[in-house]
Each structure stands twice: as structure tokens, then as C-alpha cells.
Amino acid sequence: MGLRENVKSLDELKRNIYSWILPFIVFTLFLNTILQNSCMTTLSGIVNISLIVWFSISWVLVRAKQSFRFTEISNLILISIYHIIKFSEVLFVGVLVRGQESLGDFIIWMPLYILYIFLTLKRRQGLFLSLMVLLVTFIVGMTLFREITTDVKDSLIQFYAAHFVYTLVLFYIHYLFTIHTELNLVRKQSQIDSLTGIFNRQHMDELLAEKLMQRPKENKPLSVIFLDIDHFKCINDRFGHDMGDWVLKEFTRVISARLTDTEFFGRWGGEEFVIITDSGLAEAGVLAERLRVIIEQHTFQSAGKVTCSFGVSSYQNGDDALSLIKRADEGLYLSKTRGRNQVLIN
Template structure:
């Protein structure tokens, strides 16, 4: 859950880094092309400087929540000031029919609420903003002509529509995120964070089908840790679990882009790579040495035994794994800490 929240927070920070400069540029261009002056110009300049300041804060270690609160306070103050100025200056004093162009920012405020808060608090916050923006208009309604009243009604209706749309988008994103999280957990080994057997089975099936259709070669590297039961018996299962987690990181650090790695079960692991026997043998040998040279802490030095097989016509997922499994046990029987392929064998060095 913490990982999901951090991923969402990082995503928001990236979005803000892109969106804020765009908004600053648009607002600056609007001010340059408009004839705003006096209080109206000052209000927009404060908003522009505030957004630029928030963008600079995104590159610091300051909590994203603090930056979001700053943006929310800035946006709320801006809207309230502009509504008051629009009603009592633009409409009542100058006779304008609308509040002004600032209303185009309303959708962003509604979305910001749902980025900052959970679903219900965001809905309540938008409702509170609606009330706060409605209050200044109440005394002015009797003094407004029909076009001005219609403009205000459209403005407040727009707030409600934007809130509903933001609520719907939030729900949609939340459900999609939950589905993605469930899918990841369904295919992920909880202990090591790598693929689990269910996902490996899917990979194998697709690799075998592709091999039958196109002749594409792939290799299966099947390996497990030597004397792992002794580690659990001597140091406890907690240490054993830590060894498995470290092993996963060591192996991941040695794999090339496109290599598929997962936990088959217990201390057994599988790698699928789109290479023939010679290349996959070199990979297995590199992994064997990397594992053997790694310091696993309390458990000390640990070795692994490897078996590898390459797909061939008529193979099934089970048959190609079975050959790799049998060769892995040949490595065990030959003294462990070895790699055994169909024609290539490495020994303990």
C-alpha cells in the first residue's frame, strides 16, 4: 500500500512539474494581451508568482502535501477575490454581463481537490468552496439585471458540473488503480517482489507458442540455492527469507532488458531469455558467480546450481521446464554450484 501511495505521489509531482509551467505561460500571455490594470492586474500577478513558486518547490524535498495545500489556498483565495471583484466591480460598477475570464480555472480547482483529498473529503471541500463563492453574490442578486443573473447561475452550475466530473474521474482512476494493483499482486511473489509461478506459466506458454509459430529460440534457466534447508534450520526462516530477497536483487542486477525472472517456488527460480544455449549458458555462469560472490550477511556465502534447456519443436511449457529441472539436479549431483546444459557444463571454481 505504501508503495502504491508513493507511486501515486510521484506521478502527481511529475504532472505538477509539467502543468504548472504551462499554466504560468498561459496566464502570462493572457496578462500581456489583456488590458488588466490596478487591482485585477495585481491579483493575477500574485497568482502567477504563486504558481511559479510552487513549481520551484516541486524540485525540493518539501512534502508534496504541503505544496498542494499551498496551491489550494492560493487558488481558493484567487477565486474568492475574483468573484467579489467580478460581481461588485465588473458587474455592478461597470455593468459587465459576466464575471470575467477567470472562470476558466474552475475545472482545475475541482480536480485539485480530488488530487489532494480522498473522495468524500474532496466532495465536501468542493461543496464548501461552492458555498464560500456563493455568499458574496447573495446581497448583489437584487441589483443585477437578467443577463448578469444568468451569468452567475451558469457560473455556479459550472462549479457543480466540474465537481461531479472530477468525482467521476476520481472514481474511475481509483477503480483502475485497484484493478492494476490486484493484477500486480496476482502475478507477483509476495516475498521477493518478482514474478510468481502463475505469471511464469503465462510467460512459458507464450514463449512456447511463439517458438512453434516462428521458430524463435528461448532458453529456460532453472536454479535453486544449495543447502538452503540448512540455512533455515541453523539461522531461522527469517534469515532464509532475507537470503531469498537478496538473491532476487542480485539476479535482477545481472539480467539484460527483456529477460524474464520469477520464483518457481521455495528456493527455486526461473529465468526465460530469448537466446540459444551458448548465450544462456554464459548468462547462467555469470549469475552463478554473482550469487557465489555476494555476502548474504548472517548466512554468509551461498551458492546456486543451474540447469538450462532450449526450446525445440513439439515442446510444451512442461517439457522445456522439465529438461532444465533435470539438468539442475545433475548440477546438484555433480557437486553443486554448477551450470548444466545439453552440451555445456561448468564446474565449481
């Protein structure tokens, strides 16, 4: 899976999360507005109603898979504004007017807000926005610092410290996640054949070695199938190498669609491929014959009809990777010399 596919998967995951969590947020805001009896008579009520309307629209857009990035950024901007307004309201109204001795319940949501920043933005952008919001709330708090009680000052200092610590922690978590994703992508790419998108020879060697090591414990049968496209050089000579590449890709898709999760398919080199399967010799031979017929009956784009030769071997006592591969390769060679488009079990 490439970087673009990773991004698409992450967006799809976030879309699914938003589709479930937005109705809950709308309900919570609605309940908060009703319980505080604020509606459109206070700034907090106006902000709550505005968020309810916009989050409802956002939910529709998310479900319709429309303007996802715009929705995400818009929500972040509105939540940031809400965060600052709510903080200011707590200080100016809750503390100064009503005499509250703490910042109240709204600070419970602060870690989730910072998490949302780093989920939505790139690492440095998230750091910048989070610190800017911290700076704004710090300026607001400092304007009232002399007028508030010691308990509120303590609560305020803890709020700033927590915001700063959460920002740093999430910044480095984001960094570590990015590094992990990139390393995982590099590892996967090192296992994949760049043309066909299936496993390359190096990874098939590793899989076979792993299967042979596990076999004494699991006592499962193990077979190797070599397959080679017949007269592939003629396809390249007649239609060109680009068409030859298309044949390899189409061949890969046709074969892959007929294999199970326990049948590993890779490109050995050129037009030669290999299948590793947890099957006995007879069962592997049946699989090879079924694939041979499928390829024979398939019409390839522009190249028309193509056939394929197969060599099959199964694990015998004392086998290692080289001996197992050698017998399958010898079977493939005999299949070629005896007329091609056939399966030879060795």
C-alpha cells in the first residue's frame, strides 16, 4: 500500500469516526443549551446554536462524502473559536460575576480539542495552532490575573501547563506515528514488485524460509508452484514492451483473484511467477491445472490469447528451500520442453 492509499485509509477512518461522533456532539450541545437556558440570549447560547447547525451540516457532508477536508478545517476553526469564547466566558462571567473558584467543567474537553488539532493538521501546523490558542487564552487570563482568587490562579496555571504539556506530547506522538508509518511503508515497498504489485522474489524467499521453519511445529503440507508465461518474448517483440508489461499486470490480476489467503503469489523474475501454498502435492497440482485453464480461456487486452506452463513440487523429508524450488523449476522446464501450456508435477 502506497502513501496515497494510506492517506485515503486514514481519511476513511476519520470519516467513519465523525459520522458517529458528530450526532453525539450535537446532542450534547443541545442538552447544554437547554440546561443552561441560554438559547439566543447569551453569547454562549448563540455559539452553541451556531455549532449545532454547522455540526449538523457537517454530518450530512460527511455521510455524503462531500467536501471532507473543508468540513474538517471548518470544524476545527469553529471549535477553536468556541474554546476561546468559552474560556473567556468562564473567567469574565463565571469567576468575576458569579464567584466561581475554578475554571469549571469545560477544561475536561481541552485534551480532546488538542488531539483533534493534531488529527486534522500536519505536525508543525498543529503545533502552531495549539500554541497560538494557548497564547490567546494566556493573554485573556493575564488581563484578570490580579482580580482573581488564589484558587482560581492555581486552576488557571494548571490549565496553561496542561495545555502546553498535551501539545508537546501530541506533537511528538504525531512525529513518532509519522516515522512508524514511513518505516512501515518502506518495509512493505521492499517486499513488493513495483510492476505487478505482488510480492517480489526476495519476500517469497523469506516466506518460504519461514514456512519451512514453522513446518515441524505445525506439520502442514507445503507446496511450491512455478508458472511461466509461454512465448512471452514473442509478445514483447510483436506488441512492444509496454504491452508486455500490461500482460504481466493483467496476468497477475487474473491469478491473484483465484487464490486464497493461504496461497502466496509472487513474481520470481521476468515472466516467471511462484505460488507457495499449504497444500499437498495432489491438491497443488489441481490448483495449478485450474489456473492453467483460466489463463488459457482468458483473453488479454490486445495480446489476445496467452498460455502458461507450470511446475509443481511438494515438501519431502530433508528438503530445504533450494531443493524444493529446484524440483518445481525442473518441473516447469519439463513442461516447457514437452510442448508448454501444461502442468508437470515433480
